[in-house]
Amino acid sequence: MKSTLQYFVAGALALAGSAASAQGLPTQTWAPGTQLAMWNHGGRITTFHRGYLYLGGLENQGTWTYDISNPINPQLRRTQASGVNGHTWAKVGDVFWRTYWIPEIGDNNPSPFQNLSNPLSPTQQTQNVGTFPSGQPPMGWPGNWLNTYPHFFGEYVVDARVGWWPHVSEANVLQMSGLTSANHWRIGNLLFLTPSDTQNGLAVFDIGNPAQPVMLDLLSGNYKQYTNAWQVWRHYLLLMFGDNTNGPQQDANTLVIDFSDPTNLQLVHKIPYNDLPGRYAHFQDDYAFAGRFDRGTKYNLVTRQVEQVFTPTSCCFGDFQWIPLGHIVLASSSETTGSRSYLFSHRATLDTTRPTVGYHLPRPNAINQPVTTVIGLVINETLDSPTVTSQNIQVRAVGGATLSTTVIHTNYGVVNIVPEAPLAANTTYEVRIVQDGVRDVAGNGMAEYTFRFATGPTLVPADLIFANGFQP
Known part of the structure; x- marks a missing residue:
């Protein structure tokens, strides 16, 4: 362990113009499992952008920007007295979409995106980025069409670059699948319809020709995922519900589904709640991070073993965002009863592993x-x-x-x-x-x-x- 805390600021994080100087992550290390900090601000929609931690809380709470370069003493740098429900985000570079909308600029604003090039002073994105319609999207808000861009697959297929009319196709993927509600998202030419609060089962479509979606496979029955989240690791989909009632035998929390052959979706592994608790997971290399209440874990998806347990002081964890940040991990949540964040060390050395395409x-x-x-x-x-x-x-x-x-x-x-x-x-x-x-x-x-x-x-x-x- 180094005697003084040094600050890591990657050259790639250097900002131009009026953007703020990135603070980044620490280079000090701690024993795995060490709790470094706990504070009473948390996010449902959370991102680490240009060296700052952005915590987007629930309605009636707020949005907070932190410097965590000293994770033992995180520093609040910005407060915005607005929040929103939601669990996912999308970005085009610095252009940020926070589902379901971005309250900082008004729920009904025709330009619903933020620019986070300066995380301490976000601005409204009023100009398109190339042909990407971020300035005044013809489909307006919400920006959930980002999950399937450039097309939106609802009661019919539309081109998000053009607007609601004319329709690209009258195809209705929900109707084709027999599902009544689902989360819609894509990887390349595959469209996934995955469970939400009110729908079990999942379907996958070939949307290489967006005017003619072709359903490739459907898993019906007790396949559940809480809310509008989804977790993808390599060519596997992870569905999490928050207790051991998931799956055909109702005996697991997490279902691991292989979609490498999208015409033959396969449930290949089930993970019990104690091994991967909570309802949401984030990944780093071979590992999934998740937790809830009094237990968090670092789970090796290759060996199928728990490699680290995180125990909060004081209790308890929320489960919205368990995000690995180099050699530390953030556990952050915004609940109707309040919000809270923790930082833990999850490895004894710095993270020097290159990201890879899984x-x-x-x-x-x-x-x-x-x-x-x-x-x-x-x-x-x-x-x-x-x-x-x-x-x-x-x-x-x-x-x-x-x-x-x-x-x-x-x-x-x-x-x-x-x-x-x-x-x-x-x-x-x-x-x-x-x-x-x-x-x-x-x-x-x-x-x-x-x-x-x-x-x-x-x-x-x-x-x-x-x-x-x-x-x-």
């Missing part, structure tokens, strides 16, 4: 992909959102220029890359994550990662297309 669509060397393809990545790490950009995740036709894309980063571990124009037919495309471009909040850059897919029946043979710095 799963992606299209699959490597996939052929006959539609020209309306969206590229989806699963990266199980708390990423530094301003680095998750089209500059650092590049798409191009072999031998061509890098395409203009909209990159949407979500808090459930999924990044979707949406080309701003249809792809060309019968063409091989390359996806490249630039070396040390995308980073996690501890400053670890991703290694270069590439894959190819084709919009026709053949793929350009392997060659040295990346040998010259990804140039034509």
Whole structure:
């Protein structure tokens, strides 16, 4: 352990213009399981952005921005006397969407996004970002269409870049699945309908052609997830309910469902409440973090073992946001009875592991992909959102220029890359994550990662297309 606390500020977090200087994470270490802090502000919608912790509390509570570079003594830097229910967020770089709406700028505002380039002084986003309609979205708010952008799949299919009219298609995916309500979200060309408070069961659709969704599989019965959350680890969906009544035998809290073959969804593992308590999980590498009441855990999804237990002083944990931040973990919650946050150490050394792509669509060397393809990545790490950009995740036709894309980063571990124009037919495309471009909040850059897919029946043979710095 170092005798004095040093502050880690990654170069990738340096801010331009009027943005605030990032505070970042500590480089001091503690024994795993050590409680570092507890304070009475917590978030339902929580993010770590440009070195600051943003805690979005419930209605009648507030929204708070903290410097946790000294996690033993977190410093409140900003208070906004507004809050909102919700559990998820999405970002396009610094542009932030907080479900169900962002109360800081008014519930009915036609420009419903915030810009967090300066976390201490967020501003309303009034301009579109490329073709992404963040300034005055034609569909207005709520921005839940971000989960399936660029299309929204409700009673009919609409293009979120155009508005509610004209319809792209009259297809109704809920009706097609037989479900009565569901959470809608996508990874690449797959659309998932997952359980909510009032609906059991889940379905998956191929939406490569958004006008003609095709249901690939349906699991009906006692498959439950609390509220509008979802958890994705690699090619597995985790459904959590908050007690051991989940699953066909009603004997688990967490259901682990393999969707690597989306035409054959498989329940491959069940996790009891004591091993992974609560109703929400966040991931870092091989691990899931979750907790509630008097118990939190760090659970190894590869070995299926609990590797660390967190015990609060004083009791008790909420369960909304268990977010790994480098070598520490945040447990934060905003309840109707109040809000609270904890910081714990979860490892004895600093986090120096690079984030990796755990799963992606299209699959490597996939052929006959539609020209309306969206590229989806699963990266199980708390990423530094301003680095998750089209500059650092590049798409191009072999031998061509890098395409203009909209990159949407979500808090459930999924990044979707949406080309701003249809792809060309019968063409091989390359996806490249630039070396040390995308980073996690501890400053670890991703290694270069590439894959190819084709919009026709053949793929350009392997060659040295990346040998010259990804140039034509």
